[in-house]
Amino acid sequence: MVPTSYYILLSALLFTLGVVGVITRRNALVLFMSVELMLNSANLALVTFAMARQDVAGQIVVFFVIVVAAAEVAVGLALLVAIFRTKHTTDVDEINALKG
Amino acid sequence: MELIIFLITAAVAITGAVAMLLSPNAIHSAIFLLINFVAISVLYVLLYAPFLFAIQLIVYAGAIIVLFLFVVMLLGAERAEDTRERFAWQRPLGLTLAAILLGLIGYIALRGPTSGATVADQQFAAPERIAEALFTTYLLPFEITAFLLLAAIVGVVVLHMSNHAGSGG
Amino acid sequence: MTEITIPPIDWRVAAQLSIIFGWASVLLVIALFVPRSRTRIVGYLAIAGAIVAAAAGVPLWGVNAETFSGMLRLDAYGLTLNWLFLAAAAITIVLSLDYLPRQGIERSEYYVLVLFATGGMMLLAQGADLIILFLGLELLSIVLYVLTGFAYPRNASEEAGMKYLLIGAFAGGFVVFGIALLYGATGSMNLRAIGETLARQALTLEERTYLLAGAALVVVGFGYKVAMAPFHMWAPDVYEGAPTPIAGLLSVGSKAAGFAALLRFLVEALAGEWRIWAPVLAALAIVTLAVGNIGALTQRNVKRMLAYSSVGHAGYILFGVIAAGATGGVAGQRGVESVLLYLIAYTFTNLGAFGVLIALEHRGEAAWDMSDLAGLWNRRPWLAVAMAVCMLSLAGIPPTAGFWGKLYVFTAAWLAGMGWITVIGVIIAAIAAFYYLRIVAQMFMAEPAREAPLPMDRALQVGLALATLGVLVLGFIPTPAIDLVQRVVLGVRG
């Protein structure tokens, strides 16, 4: 048996990497990917706890998180496409008509 | 044995994540993210979550990543960020990680994940159980996701159509 | 194969939600048959839906029930907030009726999406389970991303939507990871079950670590949603870029819903850990107040100023949230009441202020600079009076709704043993009054910069009048609202 804490450690590490990605990267697409990474690490934690407690609830939540992530990505990419058509960039620093 | 599988998978997942962060090319990032997702799906198998293993592969790896790739290519935005240098390490790294993952999956498929299991009820999260929970205990969130998806669809359609209306004049 | 039987459902609990979601779906179909030139009809229908849903809540007063395996709760708290959200949605739609065609972005889906957003808010108010809170949050957010990006052809709008989405998804990640850790610590996602587990004090050290880390992550996630500092930096950009009615809805509905969920989470699940989270939140509240109000002081753009001011108000609401968790005495109850009253007052006030901005806005031309307000008193006296009333209310000057809200949160915080943050809050309130006043001065005491005509549609007038009268009536006769919130007891205290 692999101890639960190993899994949690791994998921925390991946979560941190996702946060770092969101903070450091400027490409909107990569930002999205980093957010997906965060969600996935959370899912991993949920599944781990579900296993540790022999409880299906954790896995169910993962299912919902995946649905939400898909919806979010769909809307986000639609927005991105719309912006790109007018501005031809995905660099969030260039999306700066609002800076001030 | 299980610990070794875990450690290897974890290493692959972390490497994938780090490589995703470091790639200046959005396509490469997406592929490394894919590797990470697959690694996590392997962990799901270890954690007795066969249903999520499938969902993870189908929805995340299959749909979301493909959507990403599709948008990247559609927009031609793969190098929107930093185009100066191109690392040579990405291709071999990606191939190696993928090979490791394939090996792991093959091993698990042959041996089964339950090498040293002390789990009382291995079927606690069988797909039927999940289905039953979804339609009884978790009926409300299930319904909400329906509306959530509906709202998202409407939103995407609206954004797309307003874009047309705008470019049309 | 086991037979799946759907458990019985107490439809009273889900009545308002069902009406809103059901009506929104029906409207989507109806919208197909409404010609593009008469989209307004869908708006009227959406308002009718909101009114029906609000009316459906009246006989439910006093009901305290749960359904969907304890995930959805109907109590006076949720019901009061539902009414508030429905009122906010209705006023937003009324304000939009004229705005959308003027901006050339009228589409029937807009009204449907506002209803969906309202449903999301109601889920946040009624949800008794972390899953519901998460899904409600995401539903609300996703709809708001779209609505923020609605103001095509203004590029800024789409960019604001994108910015909001990235931040929102980021915050969502925090919430999910927090939920995971809380689940790991307590084995449940039901708020009350978590509270009971904590009350038994049977957690191991490892589990306590998970618990605190998870709670912190959830608070951070909701912190983004309600724009508390230091998670507020998106707010000015998004408010400025979003269509003005949506900026109004963002500043009141989304914030109120976020606080509703945060309060329920902290009080029902984490009341046992009050000693730990209260000082943390108190520090955040002070930072929020400082950042929001200092930021607002430096703005010349009124929309951005309102964004910073709404950050500042999050700080005051936090006072009430902190007090709500206090155990023993009347402080906790007072805290819950104060948050509700503050939200009610703030909702009407801010919608009024954004309504005035809508009236000033013309197609393709933003009129948000301070100088655009100059001499408004000479051009449109009633518009200036409405704005002045809202500004005074935001500043907390009696006799307006905002005054009672401030009085209530200060009293609650003091009772909770946090006299010192009350003092800081009061001092900052005095500083904050300055920039609200600057707007009043600009409207009444400066000469008009230009004599552009300000056509006002009947709907806009009605919406503005509703909001402003709400502020004044609440200011002069606060008793009904206060009595209402005083009957609200969060389920767990019952």
Added chain:
Amino acid sequence: MNGVPLLSIMIWLPALGALAVLALPRENVAAQRSVSLGAALLALAAAIGVAFRFDPARAGFQLVESVAWVPSWGISYTVSVDGISLWLVLLTAFLTPVALAASWGTVERQERAFHALVLFLASGLFGVFTAQDMLLFYVFFEFTLVPTALLIGIWGGAERRYAAIKFFAYTFSGSVFLLLGIIGLYLLHGQATGVYTFDTAAILASLQLGALRLDAGAERLIFGLFFIGFAVKAPIWPFHTWMTTAHAEAPSSGVVDVIGLLIKIGAYGLIRFNVQLFPATAAWAAPAVGVLAVIGILYAAWIAYQQTDMKRLLAYASVSHLGLIVLGIFALNAQGIAGAVAHMVNSALTTGALFLVVGMIAARRGSRELKSFGGLWKATPWLGSLTLLLALGSIGLPGLNGFISEFAVLQGSWRSPGLGWRYALPAILGVVLAAVYLLHMYRTAFMGETPPELAQAPDVRPRELALLVVLAAPVVVFGLYPNLLFGPMQQSVTQIAHGTLPFLASR
């Protein structure tokens, strides 16, 4: 007759009148003037009715009208008068129609809104002086800010926006401390007695009966919070700068000065809350407050002497008067407090009338600079003589109203164990200085050579004459028969002074 809520009628009539004025058509100026003046006169009649019903033989609050407002918090709409507030109510009721009539012909634009704001302000002032519930008091206290700031900011001079914002920012900042003090007192009282109420009388009773015992630190803290609020509003030196700016930039007709700035809410609050509720702390703080008051008297008098703008001169004069009032209040004996209240009334009358005079002659000359005036006596003898009367009243010439109240304040502070002659002597010097600067102003403006621009200046017009006579009448009456002024307040003042006695004696 006893069932008629006279106080509430008096408070709300002006506000109703304001709404009525706003509903009138913009062009019909005559109707606007008559409606607003009518409302103000009716309020005056109600105030006189209150005065007749008032029983001067009784101390404490009378004619209580009470309706629950927010019962669950113990907030009620409770209004009443005692001997002190009676005079301030009468003063307000008296000055409102005067101010309205004085504004005729001086307001160039939006006269309708001007009248409405003056009436709203009157309602707010009535409310402040009659509110017996602390929170109601605070609501009215804040409510007076908005019309005053707008009156200055819309119709004022060149720097009007700055002055209005400064006025608002200062007094609002002060008043949030007041709010904090009110909340604190409310909660401490509630926690100690279990009765959560904002009723001043109830809290006073608890304090006196010992049901609510504050330790010295808490009492001083709350006293300090109240004090900051009222000191800024009053204004006590060094918080006075908003006031001189506001006077200088207020409409030059002097209307706003009369009604908005000279009626001493802050000083009233000091008596009503600081001294009455916390006699021990008041005795403890008296020497320090006395120092501030004396500095204010001398400093403002000195600055006033150097002014060349007549409105600024009067502004500093009123700050100097205020110092005298505060000194009287913190003498903490019956003479001092009675003198202070009387001086509030007297200085509002005389200084207010002088502000109107300045407005009148400034309108004739188109300037308020002293050096552009001279020899007005020859051109306008009637105006000159009335002004002399008012100025002498303000200086404190025996036989006119200022003398008796200044004398009472000085005597009170001399005898007070907390203050003594060290405070009274410099205050006397300040009174002498007042004579110097006012007479200096009078001599420069009315005596000497008449500049050609003023040779043809018309003498006082009938409306102006009526205004000045109305204002000068009490100056003479109170001067000749001071008991009229002191009589009704005697019992209330004695009661307050009685409360401070043990603490003063122990010094």
